[in-house]
Amino acid sequence: MADVQGYCVKCKTQRTMKDAQEQELDNGRRAAKGTCEVCGTKMTKFLPNKKD
Ligand SMILES: [Zn+2]
Numbered sequence: 001m002a003d004v005q006g007y008c009v010k011c012k013t014q015r016t017m018k019d020a021q022e023q024e025l026d027n028g029r030r031a032a033k034g035t036c037e038v039c040g041t042k043m044t045k046f047l048p049n050k051k052d
Contacts, residue, residue: 006045008036017043 004020007013017034024030030047 004032004034004045006032006034006043008039008041008043010039010041011036015043017045022047 004017005014006017008015015036015038017032018037020032020034022030022032028049030049032045032047034043035041036043
């Protein structure tokens with residue numbers, strides 16, 4: 001998938017997610033999961049649903 005920006009709790013700023021992968025959660029929401037390109041901390045970014 002394309003580069004995803006997310007908030008890194010360790011860097012305390014927006015970072016590009018490395019190896020981002022889209023996943024569907026148990027509650028039906030979608031999220032991108034990856035690691036911070038700078039420090040390697042795991043990051044999760046919730047994505048908007050395709051349909052309401
Ligand atoms: Zn980071």
